[in-house]
Amino acid sequence: MAGVSGCIKYSMFIFNFLFWLCGIVILGIAIWIRVSKDGQEILSSADSGTYPYVAVNILIAVGAIIMILGFLGCCGAVKESRCMLLLFFIFLLLILLLQVAAGILGAAFKSESQSILNETLYKNVNLLSSTSEDAKAFQEAVTEFQEEFKCCGLVNGAADWGNNFLQNYKSCECPSLTDSSCTSYRGKIVYKEPCISFIEELVAKNLIIVIGIAFGLAIIETLGLVFSMVLYCQIGNK
Structure with missing residues (x-):
């Protein structure tokens, strides 16, 4: 055997x-x-x-x-x-x-999961303009993302930050208006592109x-x- x-x-x-x-x-x-x-x-x-x-x-x-x-x-x-x-x-x-x-x-x-991601991002836009303690951790995560990927806001650009913009604009500050990727908002030069496209690209990768x-x-x-x-x-x- x-x-x-x-x-x-x-x-x-x-x-x-x-x-x-x-x-x-x-x-x-x-x-x-x-x-x-x-x-x-x-x-x-x-x-x-x-x-x-x-x-x-x-x-x-x-x-x-x-x-x-x-x-x-x-x-x-x-x-x-x-x-x-x-x-x-x-x-x-x-x-x-x-x-x-x-x-x-x-x-x-796959397409359905993409729409769920977009829906979640649109839902969380309100957290950027919120002043609650629960929203602060999310805001910190977004500021880090903005700094790394050179974007501003989640969906609508800098306007997503609402009254919190002046406290958080540094992470999406752009070098100069002569750069096509920059825009002016409330007297500050920031990146024009919202972060939603970068998040979608990151998820896809x-x-x-x-x-x-x-x-x-x-x-x-x-x-x-x-x-x-x-x-x-x-x-x-x-």
């Missing part, structure tokens, strides 16, 4: 050890965002209710699941446990199928990165499925 291939066994162990480490990193970052002061500011800046918290909670769940899968794969390979390897195969297959389904849905509703990562993960997950099933069969034939 054939024995268990040492190459497959230790490849499976290394693969799942790295998988387990990825789970720890994802879980650690998600927990940090959930409990730290800076993370709370990031979550509250969007002013979108519980949705940012739901996203972080999903990340925590994903990190925990990846850790469990990595543990099952490592132990299953080292101990040559068919039960653990089968559980690993089933759970990884389910994740891969969910990932494929999410990709199909994401492609199908990040979406391509996410798709690339998802594709890479799908390949790694497929290799994990192949390794686990080959090892499972070899243990059964031993």
Whole structure:
């Protein structure tokens, strides 16, 4: 009867050890965002209710699941446990199928997600002119974005800031009116372009990165499925 291939066994162990480490990193970052002061500011800046918290909670769940899968794969390979390897195969297959389904849905509703983003940005314009404490974190995030991307306001330009303009114009101050990208508003020279176009471009670029990562993960997950099933069969034939 054939024995268990040492190459497959230790490849499976290394693969799942790295998988387990990825789970720890994802879980650690998600927990940090959930409990730290800076993370709370990031979550509250969007002013979108519980949705940012739901996203972080999903990340925590994903990190925990990846850790469990990595543990099952490592132990299953080292101990040559068919039960653990089968559980690993089933759970990884389910994740891969969910990932494929999410990709199909994401492609199908791409235009709809774009309109949701625009709707959210238009809704949050009022936060720039607000004087409430809740709006301050969002305003700080926008000023940083303005400074980095050379834009002003969210949708309508500098006018979005309302009475808060003079307190925040420095982040979107433009060098000279001779520059075609500059305009004058309330006696200050600021960038003409609102930040909505830059945000949309940034989201589109990040979406391509996410798709690339998802594709890479799908390949790694497929290799994990192949390794686990080959090892499972070899243990059964031993």
